[in-house]
Amino acid sequence: MHVLILFIEILILFAIIMLHVAYATYFERKIIGHMQVRMGPMRVGWHGLLQPIADGIKSFFKEDVVPEQADVVTFRAAPIICLTAMLTSLAVIPFAKGWVLANINVGLLFIFAMSSLASYGVILAGWASNSKYTFLGGLRSMAQVISYEVAMGLSLVGVMMLSGTLNLTKIVEAQGGSFGGMYIFPQIIAFFVFFIAMLAETNRVPFDLPEAETELVSGYCTEYSGMRYAIFFMAEYIGMMVMSSIGTICFLGGWNGPFEVTIFPPFWFVVKVYAFMFVFIWIRATLPRYRYDQLMSIGWKVLIPLALGNIVLTGFIKAFTG
């Protein structure tokens, strides 16, 4: 019986997240459109509201091309690895008090593990397609994820030290319901490092070198078509949502807000996640791509020392103030 309820909960979460992913693409296209003084999708439905559904149907019925020289098994597995890893990390995210599928004590570590696993999908896709562009995209993704995973992990150590736990629910509870309790204030350096590492981790502009459509056609997903291509995009958007959720939970106080919304407890969580998503899109509409060596030097020479310094600083403050 317990298993059945869990299964239904998973299904509901999956459906809601997929809907959000579909409309995140709409949200992104609309906002970038308006920032570029265009309108974005306008044709399908009122103000293009049915556009994501039309896109979904289109990519579902498109021809699925597998290149002749590709490593077929890996080629087919890569998008699934990406999507599964991203979806799995949703299980530990607390949307509201008690609204979590698996309230495990290593939640934060689990999410790191899953987001690293998702980059395997990207690397394998790059390797299996047997093409120059995908291979370069895959290599870049590997280098990028390795360097930024470190910065991201270190930036969240400060949060772990303050809250004394890796359990995401407890991290939110440790911040309390007050505005000043949010970890963004004591951990402002960590937030800065986390934010930049988050952009790099999800392969978003200005660190979208694995995709880099201006130089690598479409990077690791060049050879993909139809639904498999769409799966990579779903994984990217779920990745954005997971990272936004982590940012919300660790720095912005999770589901706590100025007042309780009793009919829909995750209200403030959703608002904060969408604020993060908006910033993602806003940055995409504004900034050009970093050069590859700049990306590496920011990661290793700026973010990691900053994060390490923040750990030392947090440790000192915690030791002296108790």
Add this chain to the structure above:
Amino acid sequence: MQIQYKPKRNLLQTILHSEIMQGMAFTLKQLFAKPITRQYPQEKPEIKLGFRGQHALVRDQETGTSKCVACMRCVTVCPSRCIHIRFHEDEERGCRVVDSYDIEALRCVYCGFCEEVCPVNALVLTEIFEYAAYNRESIFFDQERLLANWDAFADMKGSAINGYINPFWRPRGIPERELTAAKRLDVPDEWTIEGQVVGNLVKRDQ
């Protein structure tokens, strides 16, 4: 020329990402600006004076056919050589008679030289611009098609067609005496030389 470089960022500006913030502020401002998109099939573009669209041969009200005298000026001036005319001499009347008048619209660059150079204002680039077709033959205009194009344009303009004067029929900056009789048209004041931005050659001649 002196190049004005931006002053170098100081440390505080680097830490606060002042330049990135400027960019972000700009895009945020644009988010609330009115989009310049024209929703095309519903919203048609405003057609300005001197628009150069589909080709047409003006249908002469008296003869019911084109005004063309086969002087071959348009054929000569056409930079993409898309106009082809065949004619024969009528010995009795001592004039040329047009056998066929073809325009390959797919090769046309819409420069408007042909209508400017035509001594009898027989040719016009109308304001019709939606004539895409699925085959090349439909966009190859022979004399019949060109006259039909004029009829379609006349339908579009309605009663305004009677006083219709294309700006290219009365080229600017050329003295009246140098124009053929048909081109000495009465044009509105704002088309004349005083209200126009003209080149040095025209200014010197005045």
